[in-house]
Amino acid sequence: xxxxxxxxATAIRAHARRxxxxxxxxxxxxxxxxxxxxxxxxxxxxxxxxxxxxVTVPEAFGGVGLGYETACVxxxxxxxxxxxVPFASTLYLAAxxxxxxxxxxxxxxxxxxxxxxxxxxxxxxAEGQGDPAPERLGARVVNGRLTGxxxxxxxxxxxxxxxxxxxxxxxxxxxxxxxxxxxxxCRGLRTVDPAHPQAALQxxxxxVEALPGGSGWSAVEAxxxxxxxxxxxxxxxxxxxxxxxxxxxxxxRYAFGRPIGSFQAIKHKLADIYVAIEIARSNAYFGAWALExxxxxxPCAAATARSAAIHAYQLAAQENIQTHGGMGFTWESDCHVxxxxxxxxxxxxxxxxxxxxxxxxxxxxxxQAVA
Amino acid sequence: MDFDDSxxxxxxxxxxxxxxxxxxxxxxxxxTYRKRAMDAEDVARGKAWQAKKADAGFAAITWPVEYGxxxxxMIQHLIYHQEEERFVVPQxxxxxxxxxxxxxxxxHGTKAQVARFARPALRxxxxxxxxxxxxxxxxxxxxLRTRAGRDGDNWVINGQKIWTSNAYFADFGMLVAxxxxxxxxxxxxxFFYIDMRAPGIEIRRIRQISGASNFCEVFxxxxxxxxxxxxxxVGDGWKVxxxxxxxxxxVVGQAEGPDFxxxxxxxxxxxxxxxxxxxxxxxxxxxxxxxxxxxxLKYTKFRTMTALSRGQTPGPxxxxxKLVSASKLQDIASFGMDLLGMSxxxxxxxxAPMNAWFQEALLYAPGKRIAGGTDEVLRNIIAERVLxxxxxVRADRDLRFCDIPTSAKS
Numbered sequence: 001x002x003x004x005x006x007x008x009a010t011a012i013r014a015h016a017r018r019x020x021x022x023x024x025x026x027x028x029x030x031x032x033x034x035x036x037x038x039x040x041x042x043x044x045x046x047x048x049x050x051x052x053x054x055v056t057v058p059e060a061f062g063g064v065g066l067g068y069e070t071a072c073v074x075x076x077x078x079x080x081x082x083x084x085v086p087f088a089s090t091l092y093l094a095a096x097x098x099x100x101x102x103x104x105x106x107x108x109x110x111x112x113x114x115x116x117x118x119x120x121x122x123x124x125x126a127e128g129q130g131d132p133a134p135e136r137l138g139a140r141v142v143n144g145r146l147t148g149x150x151x152x153x154x155x156x157x158x159x160x161x162x163x164x165x166x167x168x169x170x171x172x173x174x175x176x177x178x179x180x181x182x183x184x185x186c187r188g189l190r191t192v193d194p195a196h197p198q199a200a201l202q203x204x205x206x207x208v209e210a211l212p213g214g215s216g217w218s219a220v221e222a223x224x225x226x227x228x229x230x231x232x233x234x235x236x237x238x239x240x241x242x243x244x245x246x247x248x249x250x251x252x253r254y255a256f257g258r259p260i261g262s263f264q265a266i267k268h269k270l271a272d273i274y275v276a277i278e279i280a281r282s283n284a285y286f287g288a289w290a291l292e293x294x295x296x297x298x299p300c301a302a303a304t305a306r307s308a309a310i311h312a313y314q315l316a317a318q319e320n321i322q323t324h325g326g327m328g329f330t331w332e333s334d335c336h337v338x339x340x341x342x343x344x345x346x347x348x349x350x351x352x353x354x355x356x357x358x359x360x361x362x363x364x365x366x367x368q369a370v371a
Numbered sequence: 372m373d374f375d376d377s378x379x380x381x382x383x384x385x386x387x388x389x390x391x392x393x394x395x396x397x398x399x400x401x402x403t404y405r406k407r408a409m410d411a412e413d414v415a416r417g418k419a420w421q422a423k424k425a426d427a428g429f430a431a432i433t434w435p436v437e438y439g440x441x442x443x444x445m446i447q448h449l450i451y452h453q454e455e456e457r458f459v460v461p462q463x464x465x466x467x468x469x470x471x472x473x474x475x476x477x478x479h480g481t482k483a484q485v486a487r488f489a490r491p492a493l494r495x496x497x498x499x500x501x502x503x504x505x506x507x508x509x510x511x512x513x514x515l516r517t518r519a520g521r522d523g524d525n526w527v528i529n530g531q532k533i534w535t536s537n538a539y540f541a542d543f544g545m546l547v548a549x550x551x552x553x554x555x556x557x558x559x560x561x562f563f564y565i566d567m568r569a570p571g572i573e574i575r576r577i578r579q580i581s582g583a584s585n586f587c588e589v590f591x592x593x594x595x596x597x598x599x600x601x602x603x604x605v606g607d608g609w610k611v612x613x614x615x616x617x618x619x620x621x622v623v624g625q626a627e628g629p630d631f632x633x634x635x636x637x638x639x640x641x642x643x644x645x646x647x648x649x650x651x652x653x654x655x656x657x658x659x660x661x662x663x664x665x666x667x668l669k670y671t672k673f674r675t676m677t678a679l680s681r682g683q684t685p686g687p688x689x690x691x692x693k694l695v696s697a698s699k700l701q702d703i704a705s706f707g708m709d710l711l712g713m714s715x716x717x718x719x720x721x722x723a724p725m726n727a728w729f730q731e732a733l734l735y736a737p738g739k740r741i742a743g744g745t746d747e748v749l750r751n752i753i754a755e756r757v758l759x760x761x762x763x764v765r766a767d768r769d770l771r772f773c774d775i776p777t778s779a780k781s
Contacts, residue, residue, distance in 0.1 A: 001380065001446070001680045002373050003673040069372060247758050262761040264747070267754035274753055275691050279667030286670045289372050308663045356659035357652075363635075363662065364649075 003285060005069055012066070013073040017080070019050070024081040029337045032084045033194045038158040039120075040084045047085065048117025057095060062112030068291040072233045072284070079237025082341045084195040086120050086155035088234060088348075092227040094121025097163040100223060101174055101214030110161060110176070122159035124150035124177075124201055125220070131354035132224060134217045139166040141175060145205040154348055156199030157188050164208060165220050174214030174223070181206055193344035195337065224349050225302040229287035232302075232309035235345050236284055239277050239309070239316040242338040246270055246316075246323040253325075266323060273316045280308035300366065303359035310346045310355070317342035374673065376450075377680070383447050387454045390427050395458045409462070409585070414540050417461040421495030430493050431469050438477065438489040446679045449672075464537055468492040472499035472545050475615045476564070479602040488543070500541035500567070502589060503612065504534040507777065509741075510748050512547075513556045513609060514767070514775070517591060519548035519563070526550075526563065526601070528571075528594040534742070538574050538587035541567050545615065547608045552773040559772050560608030563600050570594070581734035628700045628732040628739075629725075631665045634658065634707050637724060641710045648710050657706060664699050668692055687756040694749045697739040704732035 005013070023043060032040055047053050055071045057063025071091065078087050095114050098107050113119035127150060130136045139148025146166055153162065156179075164175045179186070183206040189198045213219065247270060250261030260266050287305035290298040317338040321328035328335040346352065376384055409417075424430040425439070432448045434440020441447070473492050476484055491497035508515035517530025528548055538544070544565045551559035567574075571594035576584040603611040629637075635658055638649035648654050671692065675685045707729030708715035717723055718730045740746050754760045767775040 001376065001673065001676045003670070003677045005372060243758075247760065250760060258764055259761045261754075262763055264751065264763065267758075267760050267763075268747070268750040270758055270760065271750035271753040274758060275695060278671060278691055279664060279695065282667045282670035282674060283663065285372070285674065286666070289374075292372065304663050304666050307659065308667060353656070356656055359659050359662065360655045 003289075005073060005288075008066070009069045009073050012070050013077060016052075016074055016077040019046075020077050020081045020083065024083055026334055029082050029084055029195050030331065030334065038197050039086055039155070043083060044085045044120075045117050047087070048115065051115075052087075053091065053095075053117055054111075054115030056091065057099065057111050057115055061099075061107050062115040064115075068230075069288055071230060072288040072291070075230045075233040076237035076240075079234035079345075080241040082195060082238060082241075082337050086122065086158050086196075088227075088231060089123055089155040089159065090114060090121045092230040093123035093223065093349075094159075094161070094163045096226055097123070097174055097211060097214060097223055098176070100226075101211035101219060102176070103212050106176060106209065106211065113160075119160045120155065120158050122153050122155045122162050124153045124156070124162045124164040125349075126150065126152055131357075132220070132350045134172045134220075137165065137167050137172055139164065139203065141166045141168050141173070141208060141210070144207060144209070146175060146177060146203045146208045147205055149200060149202045151200035152189055152191070152198035153201050154196060154198050154344075156201050157186050157197055162201065163211075164203070166208075168210075168215075171216045172220060173216065174211045174219060175208040176211060177203065177206055177208040183207075191340075191344060193340035196341065196344060198344075221299075225299050226291060227349055228302040228306035228355065229284065229291045229298075231345060231349060232280065232284040232287055232305040235309035235313040235342070236277060236280050238338055238341055238345070239273075239280070239313040242313070242316040242320040242335075242342070243270065243273050243277060245334065245338075246273070246320040249324055260323075269319055269323070273312070273319055276308075276312040276315050280305070280312035283308045300359065300362050303355045303362060306349075307352050307355045307359060310352045313338075313342040314346055380446060380450060380680070383443075384450050384454060387429065387451050390429065391454055391458045394423060395460055397458050399457075409464070409537070409540070411540075413461065414464065417464045418495040420461045421463075421465050421493075425494045430465070430495075431473075434469075434473070434489070434493070435477075438473075438485060439493045444679070445685075446676060449676055449679065464498055464540075465492070465495055467501050467536070467545075468495075468497070468499040471501060471615050472543070472564070475545060475562075475602060475611065478614065479562070479611055480564075497542040498537065498540060500535050500538045500544045501615075502532040502535055502538075502544040502546040502565070505531060506533050509534075510745055512612070513560070515547065515549060515560070517546075517548045518552075519550045519561055521550070522595075524598050525595050526561075526598060528563075528565070528591040528596065530591050532589040532591075533577070533586075535587045535589050536585060538567065538589050539576055543567060544589070547612045549772065550605055550608070553771050554606075555769055556767060556772045556775065557609040558606055560612070561605050562602045562608040562611040563596055564602060565594070565596055565600065569596065579735070579738065581731065583735070628736065629703050629707060629728055630699075631658070631661045631703075633725070633728070634661065634703045637707050637729065638710060640724060643710070654710070661699060661703060664695055668695055687752050690744070690749045690752050693739075693743065694746055694753075697736065698746065700732060700739055701736035704729050704736050708733060 051064040052074055054063025055066045055074060056068060058065045095111060098110055110119060114121060125132060127136060127138055139146060139150060146164060148166065159179055162177045162179055164177050165172055166175055183204045185202045187200045189200055191198050250266050251259055253260050284305040287301045290301040321335045321339055324333060324335055327333050421430060428441045429451055431440040432443040432451055433445060436442040469492060473489055476488060492499060503512060505515045505517060517528065517532065520527045544567050546563045546565045547560055549559050550561040571592045573590040575588045577586045577588060578584055635649060638654055638658065639647050641648045643651050675689060678685055714722055718727045720726050723730050755762055
């Protein structure tokens with residue numbers, strides 16, 4: 001029994017934690033937001049230098065090929081500081097789509113630049129309200145040209161290219177689009193998580209290339225499943241950070257002549273958050289196991305890990321504010337960094353309702369296969 | 372990251388499976404739901420199974436070989452139970468003997484005492500119970516009032532214990548009693564073992580909500596025990612009891628009863644608005660939550676096993692298993708009954724599906740949230756020992772025990 005991360009992944013985690021806590025200390029995300037930059041470009045350059053942007057990419061395409069266990073621990077550490085960089089969009093979704101579905105020329109065109117930090121990717125699925133579903137798609141590709149509006153697109157303004165889900169005559173499919181093309185317009189959207197901007201991308205007869213392996217809604221689902229596990233780790237990182245903040249505050253803040261952390265009303269609340277995080281963490285571990293092996297259990301594991309992580313992070317972030325009292329409601333505290341982040345992460349690639357529904361359908365299918 | 376046994380673990384698991392397959396049947400082949408209170412026949416069956424386990428070397432895996440154990444590891448203990456869970460075996464009566472009482476005697480008793488008690492406990496010939504809780508001392512165990520008065524080479528015990536599992540067929544008990552009421556409460560306790568047939572002991576069974584009687588009250592009237600039956604120094608009873616309760620958390624574990632697969636089976640069977648309830652959106656949302664919790668607990672256990680496999684000691688983190696599973700059990704039982712609509716409260720097996728399992732569980736689930744550390748105590752443990760939050764303010768701290776306010780004298 002060795003249900004834990006490899007020694008290599010553990011060592012990389014320790015290094016990432018040291019680096020990120022020093023580079024993105026308390027207050028840094030708030031300061032970044034006040035610069036109005038779409039992301040922290042110098043932090044992104046450091047990620048590239050350390051090989052983090054190529055962690056899942058084979059060496060042949062400019063990466064370091066350390067695998068998904070390592071990607072999971074990096075996602076957790078990035079989530080812990082709510083780093084204002086397009087890590088999820090670029091790594092979990094755009095690079096992953098190219099790796100899974102792109103041909104060699106497409107991979108060579110984009111992945112070395114991604115790994116070097118020269119090219120940022122985003123994932124354009126949503127078209128307004130609703131959960132991920134083929135029925136929600138209106139954007140269409142005809143003769144290699146895409147027309148339609150995609151919003152919200154996380155990191156759409158920062159990105160150089162987009163992986164787009166769009167309709168074709170046959171079925172929904174995945175395409176890659178260069179965003180510098182004059183036929184693309186980008187409009188920034190305000191969100192509850194200002195450190196991670198979202199955008200609306202308007203495509204009008206924009207030239208796109210189909211990813212040859214990415215045809216059909218099942219290809220989109222498989223991509224979202226893999227990303228969901230990495231998102232879960234990022235959410236767990238954030239949840240743990242919010243809990244750590246609440247615990248530290250509860251130890252130091254005195255009321256009625258004693259630390260508020262000695263009151264059971266606070267203790268039990270924080271214990272419940274700990275439990276929610278551990279349930280999410282254990283489920284995410286199983287997700288990491290499935291992701292590394294591309295196991296048959298991956299779809300159920302992903303839906304489970306994602307749902308548990310959404311719950312844990314939202315609970316931790318909202319109760320962190322509650323524990324801080326009035327101070328937690330101000331811009332001057334980092335509480336809102338996690339609060340906004342927890343909600344934005346809970347909704348991107350579909351929220352808890354969507355993933356629980358997916359989980360139950362997958363369990364139905366699994367049980368039918370057994371029976 | 373893998374779930375594979377090491378070669379040694381795999382060999383041990385194979386040995387366990389061979390033993391279980393040769394001596395019992397798997398649950399898949401013979402699934403029964405209803406949980407009954409123990410009668411004499413159950414006790415006899417339990418003892419016979421324990422002797423078989425002892426002969427095969429599985430009754431006390433972590434005990435030293437010199438006391439009849441296997442000298443094995445905690446991971447082997449867990450592997451055995453992982454395998455045994457899948458087989459039909461009599462309900463165990465020996466967790467307290469093997470997991471709590473004898474380890475305490477091995478730590479605090481004499482060689483002669485271990486030699487006298489280890490083998491009969493191991494083989495199930497003698498059963499031990501735990502005499503800790505009292506009517507006025509549950510979560511606040513340190514507030515217990517049963518008196519131990521010194522009389523030469525003897526002690527005289529007066530008072531009452533409660534919630535004693537299996538006392539009516541136990542042969543010996545582990546007793547913690549107050550030897551000094553003029554010092555702060557935790558400093559005035561002393562630990563003994565006691566013959567449950569000693570004169571002056573009266574045992575009454577408690578009738579629970581369900582009508583079953585798994586627990587007893589035990590009354591002590593001038594019960595005399597020799598000082599040789601004291602374990603640990605006079606006044607060290609709290610310390611001895613705490614080392615024993617550390618083991619309890621490993622023994623208690625997951626609350627048994629209907630789980631995700633069972634509520635799913637019920638929801639497939641029950642009709643709601645003309646279709647199986649398992650197709651209802653609101654029902655599915657609840658089912659998903661329980662699946663997520665069950666899976667989370669399963670993989671938390673694998674993480675614990677990994678720590679054990681590396682020779683680490685699992686910390687208070689293990690508390691989450693009982694905390695989560697007890698409430699989950701109560702919720703699933705209640706929701707299962709809700710699915711049955713107006714007939715949900717009926718317990719007759721011809722009306723209530725699955726042999727009234729959900730109704731039975733509703734009635735015993737509250738006990739799971741209390742026994743072996745209440746939900747509230749477990750949250751305190753997580754808050755104080757895992758999150759390192761400051762201890763609660765204690766109104767009785769530093770007071771002499773006899774000066775502490777109680778319900779009777781507040």
